[in-house]
Amino acid sequence: MTEEVQDVAISIQGLTRDFGNFTAVSDISLDLPRGEIIGFLGPNGAGKSTTMKMVAGLIKPSEGKVFFRKNGELVELNRSNRDAIFRDVGFLIENPDFYSHMTPRQILTYFAELKGYPRKEIKKRVEDVVKLVDMDEWLDKKIKTFSKGMRQKIGLVSALVHDPSILILDEPQTGLDPKARKEVREILMKLKSMGKTIFLSSHLLYEVSEISDKIAIINHGQLVAFDTVEKLEAKMKKSLLQIELREQPENIDEMIETISKIIKPIVGELNGKDIVHYNYNLKVFEVLFDGNTENKHKILDTMMAKGLKISEFSVPRTNLLESLYIGLMENGS
Ligand SMILES: Nc1ncnc2c1ncn2[C@@H]1O[C@H](COP(=O)(O)OP(=O)(O)O)[C@@H](O)[C@H]1O
Numbered sequence: 241m242t243e244e245v246q247d248v249a250i251s252i253q254g255l256t257r258d259f260g261n262f263t264a265v266s267d268i269s270l271d272l273p274r275g276e277i278i279g280f281l282g283p284n285g286a287g288k289s290t291t292m293k294m295v296a297g298l299i300k301p302s303e304g305k306v307f308f309r310k311n312g313e314l315v316e317l318n319r320s321n322r323d324a325i326f327r328d329v330g331f332l333i334e335n336p337d338f339y340s341h342m343t344p345r346q347i348l349t350y351f352a353e354l355k356g357y358p359r360k361e362i363k364k365r366v367e368d369v370v371k372l373v374d375m376d377e378w379l380d381k382k383i384k385t386f387s388k389g390m391r392q393k394i395g396l397v398s399a400l401v402h403d404p405s406i407l408i409l410d411e412p413q414t415g416l417d418p419k420a421r422k423e424v425r426e427i428l429m430k431l432k433s434m435g436k437t438i439f440l441s442s443h444l445l446y447e448v449s450e451i452s453d454k455i456a457i458i459n460h461g462q463l464v465a466f467d468t469v470e471k472l473e474a475k476m477k478k479s480l481l482q483i484e485l486r487e488q489p490e491n492i493d494e495m496i497e498t499i500s501k502i503i504k505p506i507v508g509e510l511n512g513k514d515i516v517h518y519n520y521n522l523k524v525f526e527v528l529f530d531g532n533t534e535n536k537h538k539i540l541d542t543m544m545a546k547g548l549k550i551s552e553f554s555v556p557r558t559n560l561l562e563s564l565y566i567g568l569m570e571n572g573s
């Protein structure tokens with residue numbers, strides 16, 4: 241076994257899911273490192289939940305495989321080993337819909353039993369995990385009296401009550417107020433410090449960028465980036481150059497190709513995604529580059545040499561990662 245394999249908690253290999261003629265998830269491959277938080281970021285409808293449901297064995301992939309780490313080896317998930325593998329995995333997929341007349345103690349005890357947590361220890365475990373989310377006073381209160389944030393925290397706790405080392409959480413912060421979101425973020429950090437691997441989806445960049453070690457960006461079912469936050473930002477150093485033209489040029493495609501050729505050696509491939517984008521309506525080129533002044537001049541010189549009439553250019557001072565995310569989304573659409 242290679243060292244690399246030892247460090248992988250989940251290996252997603254070529255996952256694809258079609259719904260009729262529509263491909264919701266297309267050939268996604270990701271190795272999730274152990275003990276890290278991996279943010280799974282993409283706009284609504286990008287394919288996050290569908291991917292996570294395939295990882296959870298809830299829907300069948302059209303193609304591809306999922307491997308989980310078990311006893312030091314990566315084992316392909318299948319029907320017969322699913323229960324055994326999932327004893328060490330916790331899921332929160334979409335909005336948890338609990339029986340509202342039940343209490344957290346009843347629900348969590350049920351989940352712990354279901355996942356085979358040692359019976360004698362369940363009572364204490366349930367009390368401990370509820371403390372973890374600061375809800376011990378609510379342990380025996382009916383869920384129907386809970387706020388959305390409280391329900392979500394109980395949902396989170398139900399995913400981890402059996403103490404799994406891997407957590408797969410689909411938008412655990414969505415729909416929560418800022419205070420509850422912050423609480424969830426702190427709980428996730430605490431879980432990471434306990435050594436858990438967390439695969440965490442969100443459609444909001446800031447929900448994952450602060451706590452994730454790595455971020456996978458998905459759009460239209462395709463993976464458009466997968467790297468550490470630092471590397472994604474480093475690639476984007478000062479990043480976005482916006483060049484407004486006076487006239488609509490004729491040879492846009494050729495121009496995009498020429499600029500791309502100059503830029504690619506500088507910023508590298510972004511998983512094959514275009515780093516030059518042209519907005520026809522605004523007559524604006526958007527070029528992702530490394531922020532180097534010399535390279536900025538190179539880009540502008542090339543455009544002028546090609547006869548483009550530039551009316552204005554700027555490097556907007558937006559959040560680096562934000563502009564990367566937006567850039568990737570626009571290029572993918
Ligand atoms: N059961 C289904 N049947 C048909 N289309 C679906 C089904 N589930 C999801 N989709 C479609 O697949 C795409 C991805 O959905 P989803 O994975 O829920 O995205 P996300 O979680 O990123 O918002 C969407 O266009 C959605 O409408």
Ligand SMILES: [Mg+2]
Pocket residue numbers: 288289290410411
């Ligand atoms: Mg979703």
